[in-house]
Amino acid sequence: MPQEPINPPSLPQANFQGFFQCDDSTKVGRPADIDELKQLVQSYEHIKAVGVGHSWNKEQFCANTSADSSLNLVMTELLTTVNFIENPSDPTEWGANGPPPNFPIQASQGVDEDAARVTVAAGVPQRMLLDYLSKYTAYKQPAGWTLPAFSWFIDQTIGGAVATGTHGSSMTWGSLSSQTHALKLVVANGTEVTLTRESHPHLWRAAGVSVGRLGVITELTLAIVPQQAVTRSLETTQFANFTAQMLEVQEDYVAARESGDEDAIKAALFAVDETQLFWFLPNRVIWRTDYSYSDKEPSDVIPNIDPADAATPEVSAQSGPSDDIVFDQAYTDPVRPNAAIRYGTDGWTRFYTIATQNYVRPGTFERRKAFLSQTEFTTASASFAPYDQYEVSIPLERAGTCLQEVGAEIYGPAKLYEGFRTPGLIRFVNGEEFYLSPTHGGPRMYINIEDYISRSTGKPNTQFQTVIQLFREKCGARLHWGKAGWPEHAQCFDGSVEYPNTWCDYGCAVAELDPGSKFQPLSSLWQWHAQVNGTEVRFDSCCTSQGFDARCTCAPRTSCEGVA
Known part of the structure; x- marks a missing residue:
């Protein structure tokens, strides 16, 4: 069995400041490693990944409670991640050998100064990544490194920041999503896929700002620039x-x-x-x-x-749930x-x-x-x-x-x-x-x-x-996907209107990676409709490996019931 995480085995049932509470029946999953995370994804009917709870939008970030089997996964609780959060490491500690194999700012590549990239576990807060990079001074850049453009509030997890298109102010580098070169995602069948712009262009354009609807982000590779x-x-x-x-x-x-x-x-x-x-x-x-x-x-x-052009990843099933990593929520008094x-x-x-x-x-x-x-x-x-x-x-x-x-x-x-x-x-x-x-x-x-x-x-x-x-x-x-305004200012949100050229492309990515709607949150805005010559057809019949088929029409939502 993996070592017990440092934090107590319960987490609040609410997002930021103790508001936006998820349904009491929703459990909290605290996997210690990726294998346990995969097991949880397979074992529960409805899943949503959560980070540090810095969101004003429970409709998007609470797991759907239409069934008894719903779970919010806490990505900061992976053992190597929580140990780093509790005991921040200085890169100068590692010497010539580099960090240990499972260090969360290394996962597969670590800091690659030649490629100007860093690979980081999704649950690492943006601030801690920035601090670590700024101290990476013993090698090729004596002043250290940093992210090219980062957000105003920097204590979100890096995975959550990318999933919601979190941004600074840059016409050169764009949001944190545009600074991402690769990401790993545990999808609905419990397997982990790696997506890049080159390997899977269509799914990449969906995953870059996924709002947690495609799966659980586990790892990201981002651009870095030298301090100056x-x-x-x-x-x-x-x-x-x-x-x-x-x-x-x-x-x-x-x-x-x-x-x-x-x-x-x-x-x-x-x-x-x-x-x-x-x-x-x-x-x-x-x-x-x-x-x-x-x-x-x-x-x-x-x-x-x-x-660019598109391709499709290969996925296959895994199995084997564990019972000692799921907990009840703990109530937190609102501010x-x-x-x-x-x-x-x-x-x-x-x-x-x-x-x-x-x-x-x-x-x-x-x-x-x-x-x-x-x-x-x-x-x-x-x-x-x-x-x-x-x-x-x-x-x-x-x-x-x-x-x-x-x-x-x-x-x-x-x-x-x-x-x-x-x-x-x-x-x-x-x-x-x-x-x-x-x-x-x-x-x-x-x-x-x-x-x-x-x-x-x-x-x-x-x-x-x-x-x-x-x-x-x-x-x-x-x-903004992670902030307030939903549903009161999106009373009948229609993705085909607000994202007219891409909404159904995204829907095709969902149909491919999450056909059973495992990652469907509380919100009802996640619906897609297609027509051919004015006649409604099954949506996935209009999906190709490159996205939504141009021979179909991305149709508006049919009702406003259960809006946003």
């Missing part, structure tokens, strides 16, 4: 000025795209490459950070990615309301202006520390007051117009800005090839905003919710 000096600049401006800047970027991008001039497209995108901004809504102030370094060039920007949240906007704006200053101060830093990020240890947000975090992605060709139109409502007679306490975070990501990436189809502007009022007052924050709805209606905004 990066200079961060800070501009304080007004919302109206930033809107004017974005209108100019929008116009330049649209004109370049219409002309087909690739260099002009890259120049337009380069104007917001790595740009990150804090938007203090109540006083209309924008803090804009930009970055410069020796080899940053407009030619590095990627306007979009062209998919208590903070009565002070309901009072005034000016005071909270001043508070968060002071709290945010250290993140944006200009200067020259190593790359790992230059780009904006936050951990559980550098914020009081997780315990200070309950909140829901939302994020919308807006097509770059509408970004300036969107800010102009929604801003007029925010600062109009309804005073929608009064629904905000913390600053919004604005970032930019290039177009991605993945079927369910919020930036599929072209580059987008992301706006991350938080509702602190409703959970502390017990009343709907209608001003905040109106802003989310305006982004959806006026700007064609897509919702």
Whole structure:
């Protein structure tokens, strides 16, 4: 038997801050290794992988409870992963022999400096991977390594971050999904498949942002870059000025795209490459950070990615369940309301202006520390007051117009800005090839905003919710898969409308890897329909090894029952 994991044998029944509770009947699986994980996948009718529970969307990340046999798998509990989390290792400890065979930042290849890649277990938090890479200084890069672009909040598991298209701000590197070169996935029959862009192009485009619907990610190989000096600049401006800047970027991008001039497209995108901004809504102030370094060039920007041809992996069954790695959930009290949240906007704006200053101060830093990020240890947000975090992605060709139109409502007679306490975070990501990436189809502007009022007052924050709805209606905004807004702002989510060119391609990947809907979560949005000459046909009859058959039509959902 494998050694017992370090943590106690029970886990909360809720996601972030003790809210979004999964059904009490859902068990928690804590496999110690990949073999036990495979056994659990085979043994349960419904499975969802969970990481550190940093999600506001239980509909997507709780296992379906339509049957008694449902399980949430905790990927941080694999023995080698949890030991690393509890006792972080410094790469200088290993010497010339390298880390032990099962070390979670090695799994198969470890840090490959020649290829500029790292292989990591899915349950390793992004922050711990970044810290490990920054200390990898004894070999070819004396300053160490880092991920090319990483997220603002860096304590999610790396597998969960990739599965949801988590991102920083980069028109060159894209989200963490675009920085992934390979991933391993335990699929519905309990086998582990390895996917890359070259080996299985169709399934790769599905797995890159999979939302946990295809299987359990166990390992990833990601791009890394050497640490270097990066200079961060800070501009304080007004919302109206930033809107004017974005209108100019929008116009330049649209004109370049219409002309087909690739260099002009890259120049337009380069104007917001790595740009990150804090938007203090109540006083209309924008803090804009930009970055410069020796080899940053407009030619590095990627306007979009062209998919390649497709292939199919081979899978075969395994067997042999174990009974001592599944536990009941343990209840966690939700974070208590903070009565002070309901009072005034000016005071909270001043508070968060002071709290945010250290993140944006200009200067020259190593790359790992230059780009904006936050951990559980550098914020009081997780315990200070309950909140829901939302994020919308807006097509770059509408970004300036969107800010102009929604801003007029925010600062109009309804005073929608009064629904905000913390600053919004604005970032930019290039177009991605993945079927369910919020930036599929072209580059987008992301706006991350938080509702602190409703959970502390017990009343709907209608001003905040109106802003989310305006982004959806006026700007064609897509919702982030792992954050709040589902189902209230996707009342009848129709993938064939929101992802018109790829929704049914993704459905074909599901039909291939999970034909029995083992990884179907609570949400009902995961449905696909196909027609031929206007007549509904069985969906999988329109699937090929390369995705959805062009001779079929990806049809809309037939009803809104059990929405999102």
